[in-house]
Amino acid sequence: MATQTKFISLKTKIPGPKSQAVLERLDRATPRAVSVYAPVVIDYAHGSLLTDIDGNTFIDLTGGVGVLNVGHTHDRVKAALHEQVDRFLHTDFTVVPYESYVRLAERLNAHFPGGGPATTAFFNSGAEAVENAIKIARAYTKRKGILAFERAFHGRTLMAMTLTSKVHPYKAGMGPYAPEVYRAPYPYPYRCEYAGGDPHHECNERCYAAIEKALMLQVAPEDLAAVIVEPVQGEGGFVVPPKSFLPWLREFTDKYGILLIVDEVQTGFGRTGTFFATEQAGIRPDLLAMAKSIADGVPLSGVMGRPEVMDGPEDSQIGGTYVGNPLATAAGNAVLDVFEEENLLEQAKRQGEHLMARLTAMQKKHPVIGEVRGLGAMVAIELVKDPVTKEPAAAETDKALHRLIEQGVLLLKSGIYGNVMRFLAPLNTPLDMLDEALDILDKTLEEVRG
Ligand SMILES: Cc1ncc(COP(=O)(O)O)c(C=O)c1O
Incomplete structure (x- = not known):
């Protein structure tokens, strides 16, 4: 099934026979919760292209769920890993430390939104970073309460899952959850519940009042240790709040001595056009959780924060055997080199503008695109059955994504309705490669409408 494309190369129907055979084994060898999205088994990948074991090459717009901002197997990262593999693999940093951990902390601290000073501790996953940010906040404030938002996603460990608000599939039947977690609305301009019928209402003041009211009904602000917020909601549907949201939240938290934790696990590392999204709000958080694109796929996460807050926990109260593993910190330093050498923040802005322009043009042709939105290269389209009622088009989204895979494009969905x-x-995806994928999307949306 040869195609006329420059980057995509399909040699078999998708899935090909070799992938199919592994997927059948996967079904028998792993539990159903480990379900896979793309029915293709990878052989190798580089940059934004991924080749499966049947020899089919795909344009990968998933970045391993936002982990590959510098692209698959970046040469710099590979070289750093090879070098590290030959030197040592593990000590436990708190038993015998190594310089690459310290260097990575120093370099990341220089990116603390709103300016330093800051210190950083490393962990393994986004959820672990979130868990530790909460521990640090509680230790520092000596308070217990945590406020999280509707549609938030913070991970799948006990505290992270409690903070997460998407019930299906993450929470159903998984309780009891951690105590002292409270919930408030997060502004969603496209589906603003607080507009009161006013189509020009900008979804801010009334939403902020609703946040204050939610607290009034649940917990005294002076009992809250922290508010945890995604600067742009990721799993919740790439929801970009009004510009005034984070500054308002900073003011609100300051008023009651509450810490502000920004969860930059998905927004960080250039995704939104600045190193961290919080920079664009012009505020200084107290703590910042990071993971995903920090180390190009090697498991690593971190919590960065004001030094006095980070020093809330006492000796050994945070940590873990593998945290800040030397392979991961070597990869993390290489990722930062790539940001500097390839001017990735500029590339992110360019990618974002390109996506917004092409998708906005598509929206004019395809009424199924209810909204095109984004910040930097964190861009999404929300599909609806009808642009007036905004009824979510979840089945159409699934169908289109499935058709995209069959044509060589890997793209993900998100959102509580599964219609985004x-x-x-990767931020350095060549624009003509992006165009090849977008042309296929354009054609596919036509098909879905038909
Ligand atoms: C904002 C946010 N926080 C936390 C997490 C959890 O990260 P991990 O899957 O590495 O535990 C995610 C994962 O998607 C995320 O998007």
């Missing part, structure tokens, strides 16, 4: 297509391509 989100772009998480």
Whole structure:
């Protein structure tokens, strides 16, 4: 099934026979919760292209769910890993430390939104970073309460899952959850519940009042240790709040001595056009959780924060055997080199503008695109059955994504209704490669409408 494309190369129907055979084994060898999205088994990948074991090459716009902002197997990262493999693999940093951990902390601290000083501790996953940010906040404030938002996603460990608000599939039947977690609305301009019928209402003041009211009904602000917030909601549907949201939240938290934790696990590392999204709000958080694109796929996460807050926990109260593993910190330093050498923040802005322009043009042709939105290269389209009622088009989204895979494009969805297509391509994806994928999307949306 040869195609006329420059980057995509399909040699078999998708899935090909070799992938199919592994997927059948996967079904028998792993539990159903480990379900896979793309029915293709990878052989190798580089940049934004991924080749399966049947020899089919795909344009990968998933970035391993936002982990590959510098692209698959970046040469710099590979070289750093090879070098580290030959030197040592593990000590436990708190038993015998190594310089690459310290260097990575120093370099990341220089990116603390709103300016330093800051210190950083490393962990393994986004959820672990979130868990530790909460521990640090509680230790520092000596308070217990945590406020999280509707549609938030913070991970799948006990505290992270409690903070997460998407019930299906993450929470159903998984309780009891951690105590002292409270919930408030997060502004969603496209589906603003607080507009009161006013189509020009900008979804801010009334939403902020609703946040204050939610607290009034649940917990005294002076009992809250922290508010945890995604600067742009990721799994929740790439929801970009009004510009005034984070500054308002900073003011609100300051008023009651509450810490502000920004969860930059998905928004960080250039995704939104600045190193961290919080920079664009012009505020200084107290703590910042990071993971995903920090180390190009090697498991690593971190919590960065004001030094006095980070020093809330006492000796050994945070940590873990593998945290800040030397392979991961070597990869993390290489990722930062790539940001500097390839001017990735500029590339992120360019990618974002390109996506917004092409998708906005598509929206004029395809009424199924209810909204095109984004910040930097964190861009999404929300699909609806009808642009007036905004009824979510979840089945159409699934169908289109499935058809995209069959044509060689890997793209993910998100959102509580499962109707948001989100772009998480490596930031250095060539624009003509992006165009090849977008042309196929354009054609596919036509098909779905038909
Ligand atoms: C904002 C946010 N926080 C936390 C997490 C959890 O990260 P991990 O899957 O590495 O535990 C995610 C994962 O998607 C995320 O998007």
